[in-house]
Amino acid sequence: MEPKIVQGIQPDVSYWQSEYHIWGAILTALFGAGLAILLIGFFRKLQHCSAEIEAEVTRLLHSTSTDSEGFTMDTYAPEYTYYYEGQEYRVQSKTYTNGKQYAVGQTVQLFIDPEHPEKFYDRKRDLKTTIFMGMIMGVFFAAGIGLLLTK
Secondary structure, three states, X not given: OOOOOEOOXXXXXXXXXXXXXXXXXXXXXXXXXXXXXXXXXXHHHHHHOOEEXXXXXXXXXXXXXXXXXXXXXEEEEEEEEEEEOOEEXXXXXXXXXXXXXXXXXXXXXXXXXXXXXXXXXXXXXXXXXXXXXXXXXXXXXXXXXXXXXXX
């Protein structure tokens, strides 16, 4: 099928016939959107979680995974207990990380959403995780742009 000629100009469709450019567009779109969602969620959490409280690490949830080569990885997610306006809250981090960053019984600083006290932000853990995930997504986003710029 011949491209339609508009006012004597024929579009250059050969650019998108390269699989590098197609993969570049896919990587850029997917990881660009993922990076945007990650950052928007992070900054929204920072904005809403404005009340600083002390919480106690009451439990470390443990997960073990083994890959196809037999390598085992242990990851941990803390469970926190804190009081806000006379009510007790027991919440669990949704992020499992390798290494025990906290010990059971340790007191940590959390930031909670005063309107929804069960929503919280752990500056020590969440910032590291967001930076790490952002770097990974940023690398793939940059790779997509690199593929788009190849000739």
